[in-house]
Amino acid sequence: MKVNLVIDKLYQVHNTETYLTQKLSRLAKYSAKPILSCHYINQLKIIRDELRSANCSYMLISGCDSKNYDELKSELQPFEEEDLLKLPKYHSLNYIKNATGYARFITKLPK
Secondary structure (H helix, E strand, C coil): CCEEEEEECHHHCHHHHHHHHHHHHHHHHHCEEEEEECCCHHHCCCCHHHHHHCCCCEEEECCCCHHHHHHHHHHHCCCCHHHHHCCCCCEEEEEEEECCEEEEEEEECCC
């Protein structure tokens, strides 16, 4: 059984971010997948480096700030900042881990 653990605004609880950082690399072993949401990637001060080394995926939802693109610029190529800024409502620019590596694509999300 897979477990998705959804955490909104993790950065607001410093101790929880620290705790999850220590456990992140072992969660996959227990079929648990954390899903973190935030307005800016740089709000995740403690766990950000651990996320990168844990093969995480990213969804940049339309309307998000270009600072999020800057954080992932090299991973999102060939997409450019302009692609993110021109996303229609209910769309996302994705960097998703899959069986062969990473996929980069734009998705229309449900309303």
